[in-house]
Amino acid sequence: MKLTLFYSPMTCALVPYVALTEAGASFDVRDVNTRANQHLTPEFLELNPKHKVPVLLIDGDPLTENVAIQIWIARQFPGARLLPADPRAEIQAIAVMSWITSTIHPHLTHYPRPENHCDTPGSAVGVRRVGALLLKEDFAIAEKRLAGREWFFDHFTTVDTYFYWAFRRALSFGLELTSLEHCHAHLARIENRASVQQVLAYEKRVLASFA
Numbered sequence: 195m196k197l198t199l200f201y202s203p204m205t206c207a208l209v210p211y212v213a214l215t216e217a218g219a220s221f222d223v224r225d226v227n228t229r230a231n232q233h234l235t236p237e238f239l240e241l242n243p244k245h246k247v248p249v250l251l252i253d254g255d256p257l258t259e260n261v262a263i264q265i266w267i268a269r270q271f272p273g274a275r276l277l278p279a280d281p282r283a284e285i286q287a288i289a290v291m292s293w294i295t296s297t298i299h300p301h302l303t304h305y306p307r308p309e310n311h312c313d314t315p316g317s318a319v320g321v322r323r324v325g326a327l328l329l330k331e332d333f334a335i336a337e338k339r340l341a342g343r344e345w346f347f348d349h350f351t352t353v354d355t356y357f358y359w360a361f362r363r364a365l366s367f368g369l370e371l372t373s374l375e376h377c378h379a380h381l382a383r384i385e386n387r388a389s390v391q392q393v394l395a396y397e398k399r400v401l402a403s404f405a
């Protein structure tokens with residue numbers, strides 16, 4: 195089976211990259227420079243007309259949508275335990291992933307792309323303020339969930355990487371989130387994993403090459 199992951203630094207494509215690495219999968223990575231609009235080329239739009247990463251090419255068939263990609267990787271590589279094995283815990287894990295993709299991820303777009311939320315001149319500051327409030331509400335929920343536990347479920351799963359990506363992205367905007375001690379401890383635990391260190395080192399190299 196041939197796997198190719200279309201990836202951009204700082205984006206949620208980090209999550210399937212970590213999942214494939216945790217699984218020990220053999221895969222290629224294709225870097226997409228969104229700042230240079232490489233996600234808007236006819237070739238990329240053929241793979242994903244929604245012009246978004248990640249895309250996972252599975253024997254030439256594009257799979258889009260982060261949640262679907264993560265579930266596919268987890269099912270393909272069960273030994274990596276990327277989702278809980280117990281069906282009730284697994285569906286709860288999918289519920290958390292659905293929350294991240296449908297709620298937290300859209301809230302992360304206010305800061306970098308205020309113009310996508312309101313085109314009234316001078317509205318960017320307000321859009322960002324609202325985005326920050328929405329994110330703080332989301333992260334307060336996660337903070338309670340992570341209190342007294344290492345991971346979202348009984349062991350590390352791809353849900354942890356997905357949340358980590360969102361929290362790290364929010365921190366990169368300079369939002370004031372210092373009081374969220376459990377989210378920060380979770381971030382530190384994730385960044386201790388060899389798979390994540392490998393992907394972050396790759397991200398650094400790609401960012402430098404895109405500069």
Ligand SMILES: N[C@@H](CCC(=O)N[C@@H](CS)C(=O)NCC(=O)O)C(=O)O
Binds near residue numbers: 228246
């Ligand atoms: N619903 C999609 C969202 C993916 C997404 O928004 N990706 C961003 C990067 S984090 C992207 O590629 N943005 C480029 C664009 O919107 O043109 C998923 O979960 O895979």
